[in-house]
Amino acid sequence: MRRRDPERTRADLLTAATTVFAESGYAGTTVDDIAEQTRTTKRMIYYYFGSKEKLYLAVLENAYRGIREAERSQEVGDLPPIEAVRRIAELTYDHHLNHTEFIRLVSIENINHGRSIRRLDSLRDLNRPALGLLEDVLARGREAGMLRADVDALDVHLLISSYCFFQVANQHTFGYLFERDLLAEDRRDHHRNLIGDVVVAWLSAPL
Amino acid sequence: MRRRDPERTRADLLTAATTVFAESGYAGTTVDDIAEQTRTTKRMIYYYFGSKEKLYLAVLENAYRGIREAERSQEVGDLPPIEAVRRIAELTYDHHLNHTEFIRLVSIENINHGRSIRRLDSLRDLNRPALGLLEDVLARGREAGMLRADVDALDVHLLISSYCFFQVANQHTFGYLFERDLLAEDRRDHHRNLIGDVVVAWLSAPL
Amino acid sequence: MRRRDPERTRADLLTAATTVFAESGYAGTTVDDIAEQTRTTKRMIYYYFGSKEKLYLAVLENAYRGIREAERSQEVGDLPPIEAVRRIAELTYDHHLNHTEFIRLVSIENINHGRSIRRLDSLRDLNRPALGLLEDVLARGREAGMLRADVDALDVHLLISSYCFFQVANQHTFGYLFERDLLAEDRRDHHRNLIGDVVVAWLSAPL
Amino acid sequence: MRRRDPERTRADLLTAATTVFAESGYAGTTVDDIAEQTRTTKRMIYYYFGSKEKLYLAVLENAYRGIREAERSQEVGDLPPIEAVRRIAELTYDHHLNHTEFIRLVSIENINHGRSIRRLDSLRDLNRPALGLLEDVLARGREAGMLRADVDALDVHLLISSYCFFQVANQHTFGYLFERDLLAEDRRDHHRNLIGDVVVAWLSAPL
DNA sequence: AATGAATGAGGGTTCATTCAT
DNA sequence: AATGAATGAACCCTCATTCAT
Structure with missing residues (x-):
């Protein structure tokens, strides 16, 4: 699970989110869609970014x-x-x-x-x-x-x-x-x- | 409620849907959002158009x-x-x-x-x-x-x-x-x- | 499922909610807890009352x-x-x-x-x-x-x-x-x- | 962070927990709520008290x-x-x-x-x-x-x-x-x- | 031609807690 | 003695849609 590398976990989430948001738009994207592109779970998105909207902002x-x-x-x-x-x-x-x-x-x-x-x-x-x-x-x-x-x-x-x-x-x-x-x-x-x-x-x- | 004038009911729905889809995008629009712009109810959208997607197509x-x-x-x-x-x-x-x-x-x-x-x-x-x-x-x-x-x-x-x-x-x-x-x-x-x-x-x- | 009797469905929900809220408090109650005491589903609580808080208010x-x-x-x-x-x-x-x-x-x-x-x-x-x-x-x-x-x-x-x-x-x-x-x-x-x-x-x- | 004074850390946690539990009830209180009233982190609550319930008991x-x-x-x-x-x-x-x-x-x-x-x-x-x-x-x-x-x-x-x-x-x-x-x-x-x-x-x- | 009632599936988010050092 | 990272399970709520008349 490649734990204990927060920098990388965060970067992975951002990359996945970029791909999915670009593919499906903001409303068309679910947080689960993003998590699926990741080695971690949906929970991590909230741990690192707080909300779908903040993640989109980061993207x-x-x-x-x-x-x-x-x-x-x-x-x-x-x-x-x-x-x-x-x-x-x-x-x-x-x-x-x-x-x-x-x-x-x-x-x-x-x-x-x-x-x-x-x-x-x-x-x-x-x-x-x-x-x-x-x-x-x-x-x-x-x-x-x-x-x-x-x-x-x-x-x-x-x-x-x-x-x-x-x-x-x-x-x-x-x-x-x-x-x-x-x-x-x-x-x-x-x-x-x-x-x-x-x-x-x-x-x-x-x- | 605007009964007995199906043509007009349909046209109203189409107008409302056009406005809302243009405003919020496909995924960002809910069928309820559209219904709210209408004199009728959400149910009518299904009665006249069958589904959200078909309504969008009509729009x-x-x-x-x-x-x-x-x-x-x-x-x-x-x-x-x-x-x-x-x-x-x-x-x-x-x-x-x-x-x-x-x-x-x-x-x-x-x-x-x-x-x-x-x-x-x-x-x-x-x-x-x-x-x-x-x-x-x-x-x-x-x-x-x-x-x-x-x-x-x-x-x-x-x-x-x-x-x-x-x-x-x-x-x-x-x-x-x-x-x-x-x-x-x-x-x-x-x-x-x-x-x-x-x-x-x-x-x-x-x- | 005793459908088509909204009065009764609503009343049932209210009764169940009263019991559960009284038993567990507001925060201690989950909407599922209430639904379980009912012949219907959690979804109906939102259909009839809009939110947990409004249901509590009704209770x-x-x-x-x-x-x-x-x-x-x-x-x-x-x-x-x-x-x-x-x-x-x-x-x-x-x-x-x-x-x-x-x-x-x-x-x-x-x-x-x-x-x-x-x-x-x-x-x-x-x-x-x-x-x-x-x-x-x-x-x-x-x-x-x-x-x-x-x-x-x-x-x-x-x-x-x-x-x-x-x-x-x-x-x-x-x-x-x-x-x-x-x-x-x-x-x-x-x-x-x-x-x-x-x-x-x-x-x-x-x- | 207030290190090397476990007695005091414990006491601080207890005080914060007392305030928050009294304010919001047991179910209405989150462990994060309590941690926020503290100089330390949520983690310390588990370190010192083991669980939310045990903390409540201590309170x-x-x-x-x-x-x-x-x-x-x-x-x-x-x-x-x-x-x-x-x-x-x-x-x-x-x-x-x-x-x-x-x-x-x-x-x-x-x-x-x-x-x-x-x-x-x-x-x-x-x-x-x-x-x-x-x-x-x-x-x-x-x-x-x-x-x-x-x-x-x-x-x-x-x-x-x-x-x-x-x-x-x-x-x-x-x-x-x-x-x-x-x-x-x-x-x-x-x-x-x-x-x-x-x-x-x-x-x-x-x- | 029209409608009120009902709903399964999933949506974003938060919870208390544990992992690993 | 202390802590940053991680998480499974739930939680409240909303979605597009169908049932039944």
């Missing part, structure tokens, strides 16, 4: 921390501004496709009206590396006269994120209604290029 | 039908292609902001892995006026040499929908983390213009 | 109503005042010994700091026949110059009730520590006479 | 010992018998009002059918100073022809105790139903005199 926080961590590895080196924005769009695309569990958690939290995330003040203070990177590049491009000067980094981020997020989050309805698997391996390059094209077209300084 | 189908209906009123008249695509983007934007309940239902259905929508063959056959409109305009623009010829209507639709959908669907997390209310009245013009700009920039035929 | 109210009803049969006819107060004391004694379950409920409610009884406004309005009877007799005695004029009916009631209540309520500790079974059949006449003597001695007008 | 015994100890300070000096019995009644009254926690424990133990007190043989052997005092006075009064000769000290004790105990134990129900706070400061003299009057009237030798 949410942990997931956001993890994603911020992952974002930090993104960089565009010294690419020229236009190439850099394209690169950012593409990195964001890949990043989303690689973290579908996180995307589901975010969707779930929005279905819950953001009731829980609002209790996590800490998240707000977390660096948002992706946004910082974008700001730098836009500034560089602006100075070089290569990128439009009248666009906010957050708007760019919103556009890119929307596109990438949607493909994962809405894959089931969109895929079914349009008979197109958005995440099919052989369509990824197309979709990745597409958002790069869009952003470059949009941000390129008018001649 | 989903009804919601999609309603939205398709609404889309039909969209038109761009004989605007020149470039203006027409901008117009379509803007109409789509307004359309999303005006149907937030539907957007939540779609999110919920995706959280549910699209398990229910797949059972609604009928939806697939529904005209998708928005897409048809887009196809027409792209064709016109292509012929006139004003719009890129290598872009699929569905990709355009995906880009526009993503952007609009995201703002409603993810308002809570995005709004909280970036301290920006995406749906604030005074930012709507900005956001509406933005997606128009993006689409026009992207689709305009290279000189 | 308390019902018990008080029953006891007031029983008190109503008390009467002293046209006995002379002194005989009448003795009679009241004796009736009160018998009344307590005949309603030990009620006495336990009252003790339990006091252990609960009267939290529930305070929610039963209705009880306050219930006639307190015992007290009315006492007031009448005291008034008669006072006018006839046979009973002290400076004593409140409520004080007399308090004295008599205390004595009678204590014997039932504290039988276990008192009985054990003083090795005397207060409720032994062969000591009841003694105890009944005693409170009569006490009250008469106290209330008789000083010569 | 009960300790409380009775304390009360007997307190009773010992009661004395009536060389008052004449009639004054002495009045004095005893009044002392008993004050004694009860000063030990309301103990009274609750006794009520609780009776709710528990005296299951625990029966296991405390030691208590039976404890002197009952109050009773001894009463016996002495009655004997003196009897010899002097001033007090009735046919009354048992235990009956007198029962009468006085009932009256005093009831006011504390049943304060919540009685107070609510009769809208009278039995323990109000400004009514204590009245209630103290009352029981003195009653006892004196009863016990005074008939002329």
Whole structure:
């Protein structure tokens, strides 16, 4: 039963909970469902987290921390501004496709009206590396006269994120209604290029 | 209690169910929650719909039908292609902001892995006026040499929908983390213009 | 299962609950304990009463109503005042010994700091026949110059009730520590006479 | 944590347990409730007392010992018998009002059918100073022809105790139903005199 | 066409207690 | 002499659903 290793017991519970919450949503998850993914029992969830809701909170926080961590590895080196924005769009695309569990958690939290995330003040203070990177590049491009000067980094981020997020989050309805698997391996390059094209077209300084 | 008007009783139940499912998700909704929004009792839900799941199915189908209906009123008249695509983007934007309940239902259905929508063959056959409109305009623009010829209507639709959908669907997390209310009245013009700009920039035929 | 007789089902539950709460106290009682005394299941308790606490409330109210009803049969006819107060004391004694379950409920409610009884406004309005009877007799005695004029009916009631209540309520500790079974059949006449003597001695007008 | 002073740790636990049991009853108290009132942890309760029940037993015994100890300070000096019995009644009254926690424990133990007190043989052997005092006075009064000769000290004790105990134990129900706070400061003299009057009237030798 | 009564299965949570050092 | 980690069994309550008219 691998007892006497509270750190690990706690981490195991958190991992299991992340999987199950992402799979079934908050209300759709039972504490037993989570316990079943674990070497311990349901009782331990209450011992370590106090309640289903607090566990969900821990999952949410942990997931956001993890994603911020992952974002930090993104960089565009010294690419020229236009190439850099394209690169950012593409990195964001890949990043989303690689973290579908996180995307589901975010969707779930929005279905819950953001009731829980609002209790996590800490998240707000977390660096948002992706946004910082974008700001730098836009500034560089602006100075070089290569990128439009009248666009906010957050708007760019919103556009890119929307596109990438949607493909994962809405894959089931969109895929079914349009008979197109958005995440099919052989369509990824197309979709990745597409958002790069869009952003470059949009941000390129008018001649 | 509203006796002898089965049509209306059924419609009332469907309306109540739509509201509650959109508010709380499938698992987060109880049959009692729905009944409470009604002039009748929980028993009637089983009488008319048979089960919670079948009721949800009816809600989903009804919601999609309603939205398709609404889309039909969209038109761009004989605007020149470039203006027409901008117009379509803007109409789509307004359309999303005006149907937030539907957007939540779609999110919920995706959280549910699209398990229910797949059972609604009928939806697939529904005209998708928005897409048809887009196809027409792209064709016109292509012929006139004003719009890129290598872009699929569905990709355009995906880009526009993503952007609009995201703002409603993810308002809570995005709004909280970036301290920006995406749906604030005074930012709507900005956001509406933005997606128009993006689409026009992207689709305009290279000189 | 004697279904389809909600009145009776409810009454059965109330009776069972009264027995078990009186036996084990509020916290010491489980909803299953009560259900076991019933032809139905635990589920019915929630169907009819909503919660353990509301059931307890119903038990308390019902018990008080029953006891007031029983008190109503008390009467002293046209006995002379002194005989009448003795009679009241004796009736009160018998009344307590005949309603030990009620006495336990009252003790339990006091252990609960009267939290529930305070929610039963209705009880306050219930006639307190015992007290009315006492007031009448005291008034008669006072006018006839046979009973002290400076004593409140409520004080007399308090004295008599205390004595009678204590014997039932504290039988276990008192009985054990003083090795005397207060409720032994062969000591009841003694105890009944005693409170009569006490009250008469106290209330008789000083010569 | 208060280490190396087992005596004191034990005493702290006992004090906390006394408070909590008196407040909430046996079943209404959780071992955690008690631990929270302590500088140590729940674990220590098991270390020192073995179980919730044994702790309760210790509380009960300790409380009775304390009360007997307190009773010992009661004395009536060389008052004449009639004054002495009045004095005893009044002392008993004050004694009860000063030990309301103990009274609750006794009520609780009776709710528990005296299951625990029966296991405390030691208590039976404890002197009952109050009773001894009463016996002495009655004997003196009897010899002097001033007090009735046919009354048992235990009956007198029962009468006085009932009256005093009831006011504390049943304060919540009685107070609510009769809208009278039995323990109000400004009514204590009245209630103290009352029981003195009653006892004196009863016990005074008939002329 | 409609409905009040009933329910088995499971939901989240808490309980007193023991394990293992 | 003391303690952090762990737990099986219950506990109160709610769920979607069916019974029976």
